Amino acid sequence: MIDDDPTVTNPDNYTILWENEFVRVLDYVDVPGTQTVPHRHPNTVMVTLTDFSRRLRSDRAAVDTQMTAGTAVWLPAQSHWGENTGLTPTHVILVELKRGGAGDESPTSLGPETNHRSSAA
Amino acid sequence: MIDDDPTVTNPDNYTILWENEFVRVLDYVDVPGTQTVPHRHPNTVMVTLTDFSRRLRSDRAAVDTQMTAGTAVWLPAQSHWGENTGLTPTHVILVELKRGGAGDESPTSLGPETNHRSSAA
Numbered sequence: 659m660i661d662d663d664p665t666v667t668n669p670d671n672y673t674i675l676w677e678n679e680f681v682r683v684l685d686y687v688d689v690p691g692t693q694t695v696p697h698r699h700p701n702t703v704m705v706t707l708t709d710f711s712r713r714l715r716s717d718r719a720a721v722d723t724q725m726t727a728g729t730a731v732w733l734p735a736q737s738h739w740g741e742n743t744g745l746t747p748t749h750v751i752l753v754e755l756k757r758g759g760a761g762d763e764s765p766t767s768l769g770p771e772t773n774h775r776s777s778a779a
Numbered sequence: 780m781i782d783d784d785p786t787v788t789n790p791d792n793y794t795i796l797w798e799n800e801f802v803r804v805l806d807y808v809d810v811p812g813t814q815t816v817p818h819r820h821p822n823t824v825m826v827t828l829t830d831f832s833r834r835l836r837s838d839r840a841a842v843d844t845q846m847t848a849g850t851a852v853w854l855p856a857q858s859h860w861g862e863n864t865g866l867t868p869t870h871v872i873l874v875e876l877k878r879g880g881a882g883d884e885s886p887t888s889l890g891p892e893t894n895h896r897s898s899a900a
Contacts, residue, residue: 675851676851676853678853680822680876680880680882681824681853681876681880683824683851685851701801703802703804703824703874705826705872705874707828707848707849727828728828728870728872730796730797730804730806730826730872730874732797732799732802749849751826751849751851753824753826753851753874755801755802755876755880757879757880758878758879759801759802759876759878759880761801
């Protein structure tokens with residue numbers, strides 16, 4: 659639903675940088691303590707431009723995620739809301755996949771896939 | 780061809796961070812003066828972790844590209860080689876699209892699509 663689009667639910671934090679037929683690229687910024695409201699992501703590659711400490715919640719679970727700047731992770735299609743639980747602002751770029759790449763939301767997906775978490779050297 | 784894969788042609792610069800059925804994510808690093816040899820990219824979203832000054836060449840053209848850190852651009856499928864023409868090391872993350880998203884190489888594509896170039900605020 660359009661109402662689940664994070665650029666609609668949290669326009670102060672999510673900005674569309676550009677999009678084409680294959681991807682939509684978002685910029686996300688916040689400050690410590692910022693909380694988002696429920697929204698949905700398609701399959702997404704998230705690239706951290708800053709360190710990132712975040713508690714993500716869904717209707718059924720919560721997960722704490724810490725990443726360093728310069729990391730790329732796979733965020734499988736999911737609905738969630740989150741909070742910056744760190745001491746510094748967050749800045750990330752999200753590459754949302756479209757078409758066949760967008761994926762189907764799994765109710766059990768929450769946060770990035772840890773087996774894909776990898777710090778850039 | 781496997782021989783056109785930048786992780787094969789320039790293994791000191793390109794590293795596979797991870798991949799799944801939809802994307803392959805590469806880390807690229809170099810220093811001023813580094814030159815790559817010809818290689819091929821599928822459709823790719825490139826995210827700059829540092830400022831980026833680069834001369835890209837193909838058999839028929841050359842283009843100079845400057846980007847600031849925290850920028851995301853669309854690199855349409857293309858073969859090229861490049862040189863760090865800046866005064867600082869380069870560090871970028873490349874999100875390569877697979878399957879229907881990989882695209883067909885156009886011989887006239889060289890460098891990022893400038894209409895998609897957008898600096899993160």
